[in-house]
Amino acid sequence: MRTMPLALILSILTSGAFAAEATDPVKQVMDMTKTNWESVDADWKFIFDADPLSKLYSKRFQAAYNEAAKHPAYETENNQPGDPFGYDVITDSQDGCPLKDVTIASAGTKDNVTDVKVTFKLWTCIDDPQIKDTVNEVHFDVITEDGKPVIDDIHRVADNERDSVFKELQELAKGQ
Numbered sequence: 001m002r003t004m005p006l007a008l009i010l011s012i013l014t015s016g017a018f019a020a021e022a023t024d025p026v027k028q029v030m031d032m033t034k035t036n037w038e039s040v041d042a043d044w045k046f047i048f049d050a051d052p053l054s055k056l057y058s059k060r061f062q063a064a065y066n067e068a069a070k071h072p073a074y075e076t077e078n079n080q081p082g083d084p085f086g087y088d089v090i091t092d093s094q095d096g097c098p099l100k101d102v103t104i105a106s107a108g109t110k111d112n113v114t115d116v117k118v119t120f121k122l123w124t125c126i127d128d129p130q131i132k133d134t135v136n137e138v139h140f141d142v143i144t145e146d147g148k149p150v151i152d153d154i155h156r157v158a159d160n161e162r163d164s165v166f167k168e169l170q171e172l173a174k175g176q
Contacts, residue, residue, distance in 0.1 A: 022114035022142040022149045023104050025056040029140075029151065030102060030118060033090045037122075038098045046083060047090070058145050058152040064166055067173035084172045089165050090138055092156045097125035107139070113152065116140040 032045045032052070046052075053062055065084070073086035087094045100121040107115040118138045123131045137157040142149050154165040 020149050022106055022109075023116050025142065025149055025151050026104055026116045026118060026140045028052070028056055029090065030104060030120075033088065034099045034102060036088070037091070037096055048083060056151055058143055058150045061150075061152055061166060061169075064169040064173065068169040071172055071175050084169070089154060089156075089168075091122050091136065092158075093122065096122045100124045101135075112143060114142040114149070116142050 029047050029052070032047050036044050047056075048065055053065060057065070068084035070084075072084055088096075091099075102118065102120040104116065104118050107117040109115070116139065118140065119135050121132070121134065122136050123134055126132050139155040139157065139162065140151050141153040141155070143152045144150075152166070155162040156165075
């Protein structure tokens with residue numbers, strides 16, 4: 001008699017423990033980004049390396065990235081093609097400081113796409129308070145694919161305008 005309630009409790013706890021949230025892939029990308037800005041170039045972990053690309057991004061995004069990667073922004077030291085971007089797409093920059101005050105939260109779901117909003121301060125090592133206190137905003141479109149949440153697009157927000165990394169990948173794939 002006791003095994004039935006115990007089995008039911010374990011079943012509920014186990015299924016809840018493995019339920020993925022829409023914020024999960026975004027947290028992983030932001031953890032990598034935060035670590036990158038705290039480290040030296042040699043320790044940089046690209047958010048679009050094969051492993052994170054295959055696990056954290058939608059098939060549509062992966063296909064767009066792979067096409068854009070045929071037009072790298074630079075060549076690496078070992079003469080291998082580099083990333084199609086010449087900058088960090090999350091911070092939208094090549095320079096910055098360690099990220100501070102990172103917040104990640106779901107901003108709602110519409111048409112099976114969850115908007116995950118991220119804010120952070122990038123320029124905290126700059127002495128000018130006007131620059132130092134600037135807050136960056138990035139939105140991630142997260143969808144469910146093969147039963148798990150994945151990133152389908154990334155939007156940086158500046159001057160109340162949202163861009164699209166997916167559209168940028170499509171342009172890069174055209175060699176533009």
